[in-house]
Amino acid sequence: AGSVLQVGDLSLEEVGAILALADELEAEDAAKRAERLYKRRVSLLFYESSTRTRTSFELAAKALGADTSLVSAQSSSIEKGESLKDTGITLKALGAECIILRSPYSGSAQLLADVTGLPVLNAGDGMHEHPSQALLDLRTILQKLGKAGKPVSATLLEGVTVTICGDIFHSRVARSNAQLLPRLGAHVILCGPTQLLPELAASMGPGLSIERDFDKALEQSQVVMMLRIQAERLAGLSLDLEEYKSRYQANAERMAAHAPKAVIMHPGPMIRGLEITSEVADGPQAVIAEQVHNGLAIRMALVDRALSRHAAGGAAKTVAKA
Numbered sequence: 001a002g003s004v005l006q007v008g009d010l011s012l013e014e015v016g017a018i019l020a021l022a023d024e025l026e027a028e029d030a031a032k033r034a035e036r037l038y039k040r041r042v043s044l045l046f047y048e049s050s051t052r053t054r055t056s057f058e059l060a061a062k063a064l065g066a067d068t069s070l071v072s073a074q075s076s077s078i079e080k081g082e083s084l085k086d087t088g089i090t091l092k093a094l095g096a097e098c099i100i101l102r103s104p105y106s107g108s109a110q111l112l113a114d115v116t117g118l119p120v121l122n123a124g125d126g127m128h129e130h131p132s133q134a135l136l137d138l139r140t141i142l143q144k145l146g147k148a149g150k151p152v153s154a155t156l157l158e159g160v161t162v163t164i165c166g167d168i169f170h171s172r173v174a175r176s177n178a179q180l181l182p183r184l185g186a187h188v189i190l191c192g193p194t195q196l197l198p199e200l201a202a203s204m205g206p207g208l209s210i211e212r213d214f215d216k217a218l219e220q221s222q223v224v225m226m227l228r229i230q231a232e233r234l235a236g237l238s239l240d241l242e243e244y245k246s247r248y249q250a251n252a253e254r255m256a257a258h259a260p261k262a263v264i265m266h267p268g269p270m271i272r273g274l275e276i277t278s279e280v281a282d283g284p285q286a287v288i289a290e291q292v293h294n295g296l297a298i299r300m301a302l303v304d305r306a307l308s309r310h311a312a313g314g315a316a317k318t319v320a321k322a
């Protein structure tokens with residue numbers, strides 16, 4: 001209970017409750033908010049680098065009064081070969097009541113939840129999912145389209161087209177958004193070259209289509225999400241970057257011609273000059289900093305939800321009995 005491993009774990013009612021809790025926590029008096037999870041223990045277990053997700057989860061847990069500890073691959077016994085299972089059991093024995101995991105391995109968040117019995121928040125597992133990113137993206141989209149605070153339903157985003165452009169194949173952000181947004185009625189267009197978006201991706205689910213021509217996709221879209229090319233996962237794939245830029249880069253000329261009013265998003269990190277130019281990233285259509293800002297409220301809601309559903313001291317008692 002309380003884990004969020006993929007967006008499919010959440011009913012639309014639960015998505016609505018998380019958005020409402022994020023609003024409530026953001027507005028709450030800081031001292032009162034810090035009483036919510038006073039001295040509860042939250043572990044951040046990061047096997048991959050992160051700036052936004054790690055910092056915002058840590059700040060979120062601290063804002064709720066929790067104690068946090070960070071274990072990263074480079075400075076822990078993971079470097080000596082300790083398994084995810086043993087690392088999880090160790091953190092639980094030390095009193096962790098919730099683990100926030102980022103890992104290069106798809107499915108590792110589920111495994112950690114299974115072996116520890118603790119609520120696990122998936123902060124990105126390989127090419128699988130990044131559910132907290134999809135939730136903060138949803139909060140941003142609702143705010144920008146004037147739909148914040150409205151009840152979450154299967155029709156809330158009816159008539160809205162979102163294009164996700166770039167390295168779809170390797171992107172957990174794309175996978176989580178492509179599964180969440182159509183459930184609220186949005187049409188999601190996936191856009192990119194075949195190396196980064198195989199035809200197979202069309203079987204991802206309803207409400208999705210593929211458009212290889214970025215300009216055509218832009219003309220239909222109210223929201224555009226640009227993605228980084230994930231060089232660390234590209235092994236064996238060759239890509240002509242100049243051709244990629246000419247076809248898929250979000251630049252000022254293209255946006256003015258094909259989507260002058262669209263909301264432009266990017267989960268970060270951005271590679272300026274490749275998938276997006278600085279002119280667009282820093283321009284009036286971009287909401288990239290607002291996405292980052294929304295990460296804090298969403299992650300406060302996820303941590304609060306996880307620990308509210310997990311009794312205080314439960315982990316320590318389970319270990320003592322074992």
Ligand code: CP
Nearest residue numbers: 050051052053267268
């Ligand atoms: N969007 C995102 O996950 O960024 P980080 O890798 O910096 O956490």
